[in-house]
Amino acid sequence: MTTSATPTTTTAGGLRVAQPTVASHLHEYWQRVRGGDLGSLPAVLGLIVLSLIFSVARETFTSPLNFANLFNQGAQTVFIAMGLIFVLLLGEIDLSAGFASGVCGAVMAILLTNHGWPWYGAIPAALLTGVVIGLVLGLLIAKVGIPSFVVTLAAFLGFQGLLLVLLSGGVNISIRDSFVIALNNKNIPVLWSWVLAVVAVAGYALVQFNRRRARAARGLVTDPAGVVLLRIGGLAVVVLATTAVLTQERAVNPAINSLKGVPIVVPIIAAFLILWTFVLGRTTYGRHVYAVGGNTEAARRAGIPVDRIRISVFVIGSFMAAIGGILQVSRASSVDPNTGGSNILLYSVGAAVIGGTSLFGGKGKIVNAVIGGAVIAVIDNGMGLMGFSSGQKFIFTGLILLVAASVDALARRRAAATGTR
C-alpha cells in the first residue's frame, strides 16, 4: 500500500485501482502468506519434503507401481475430505463421515452380493443412503439445534453399530461385480490416459483465457498474461508428468499381466474436484456457503436461508463419504465391520486441514482435500515401506494433524492482528 510507484489503471465506472503485474501478484501472494493466509503452501512444501525423504530412504517409493498405489490408497480419504470441506467451511464438523462411508459401502456390497443387484442399482442405492444420512444429520443440527459435534459423535457410534448389524455381527461380504472392482483397481488404457490429460490441460487453458477475455471486454482489471500462463504451465507440468509416470509399465512381470495407464480413480477424483470447485467458486450456492461460514448473522440479514445451507453441507458431506465407501469396498473387493473405521475419519479431517481448510469456517477450497490427502497417503505409504508399525504411523500422522491445526490457529491469529492494516 505504501509503494508510491504502483502503476494504476481505471476499472469500471472510472474507479482507479492498482494495475496488477506478475511482480505485484507474487508480492501480493507473499503478503497474504505473511498475513496468515497460507492456503495449501505448507501442505505442498510438506509433500515435497516428505517425498524427498521417503525416496532417499526407500527406492521403491518412487517406483511407478507405488506411485499408482498412492491414488488407490488415498481415494477414500480424499473423497471423505472433499465432503468434509463443505462441513468445515461452515465451522461445523462431521465425525460420522468415516462410518457413514462404511455403511454406504456395506449397502452396496449387500445389494450386489446378497441380493444380486446389478452395479447400476447398487451404486445409486449406496449414494442415496449417503444423502439420507446427511439429511438426518443436517436436520438435527440446523433445525433441532444440537451442536454438530454431538450429533455426529452419536452418529459415529450409531453407524459403527449399524455396520455391524448390516454385516450380521461381523461377517465379511466380498463382491464379484467386475465394474465395481474396476473402479479402484483398474487403469485406463495408455492412449486414453494421454487424451484425458491433454483435454484437461486444454480445457483449463480455455477457461482461463475466456475469463480473461470476458473481463477485458468489459473494461475490468485482468490478471496479467504472465500469471495466467504460469497457472496453465504449472497445471500442464503436473498433469503431464503424472500421466507420463503412470503410463509406464509397472507390472513385475509384464508378459503375464501388463499394468499401465492412469488408474480409473484419478479421473473420478478430478471430475469431483472440478464439479465442487465450480459449485463453491462460481455459483450462488457456493457463495452463500462461504458467507454463512464467514459471518452467519450477515448472511441471515442478506436473506440467505442459513438453515438450508447448513443442512445441504451435511448432505454433500455424507454423499461424498458414500463415494469414498464405494471406492474402498471396490479396492478391497469386500466390506468388513472396520470399513470406514479405524483411522479413516481422522485421516480425512487431517487431509482437509493439512491441505489448508480452516477449522474455524469460511476458508477452504476443494483442492485442499486432494493436496492434504496426498500428504496423508505419502506418510502412510512411505512409513509403511520403511517398516514402521501402524502405531508409529498413527502417532506421526496425529502429530502432522496437530501441526496443521496449529498452523491454522496461528494463521488466524496473525490474520486478526494484520487484518486491519
Added chain:
Amino acid sequence: MAATPLLELSGIDKSFGPVQVLHDVGLSAYAGEVTALVGDNGAGKSTLVKCVSGIYTIDAGTVSFDGRPVTIHSPRDAAELGIEVVYQDLALCDNLDIVQNMFLGREKVRGIVLDEPTMEQMAGDTLASLSVRTVKSLRQLVASLSGGQRQTVAIAKAVLWNSRVVILDEPTAALGVAQTAQVLELVRRLADSGLGVVLISHNMNDVFAVSDRIAALYLGRMAAQVKTSEVTHSQVVELITAGRSGTVGLPPERPDGNGNGNGVAVDITPGGDQ
C-alpha cells in the same frame, strides 16, 4: 421545504409489553438532505429505525413514503420501497471480497453461473459514483480493509440497489479522525446525489458537520425537529438531555398533566435499545 418529505413518520407508538418506548413520534426525511437523529441512550433511536426498516411492527401511527402511506412488515418490504439501513456492526463477511459483499444475497447470475463481470462493473460504478478513491482492488478481501473502508463498502452496498432512503446507524462510532472525515464526506455526497439520508449519531461535531436538519428524541418523544442552521450546539445538547431548550422542544413538565406524560413520578428511561 415546500417539497413533500420522502419519508414521513407521524404518531408512531411502540411498546414492548408494559414499556412504551415510542410516544407519538414524528419524523420527516427529505430527499437531498441529511436528517440527523440524535438522542441519549435509550431515547428510542434504534427502536425507531427498526420500525422503519421492518424489523419491528409499529403499534400506531402512519408511515408515508413519497407522499403515499405505506405499511412495512419486513426488511424486504423496506428494501422494496428503497429504504436501506447500514447497521453499526456493518454485517460484512470478512472472508469475502468487496464485490462479493456488496452483492451478498442478491447475486447476479447468468444461468447458474455467477455473473462476476457484471457484478464487478456495477460495484465499480457505485463506488466511483460515491467518489471512493481508496481501494486497491475490487477483489480485495474485506478483512484487509480499514474501518473507514468497511463503512464505505457497507454504505455502497446500501446504495447499490437504487435505494432512496439510507439510514446510517452510528457510522463513525468506531473510526479515527481522518476516517470519520472521509465517511462524513461520503454521507454528504449521498444526500447531494438526491438520496434521503438519516444519520444516527451521538457526536455533535458530526451532526453539525453534515446535517441539514436535526431531530432530537427525548425519552421516546420527538422533542424537536429543527434546521441545523437555526440552532446551536448547546441548544441541541439541551434538547437531548432535557427535551427542551428555550422555546423549542417539549412543553414544560406539568405535574398535573395527563397520566402517562413525563410527570415527576415517571423518570424510568424506556429501554429502547434491548
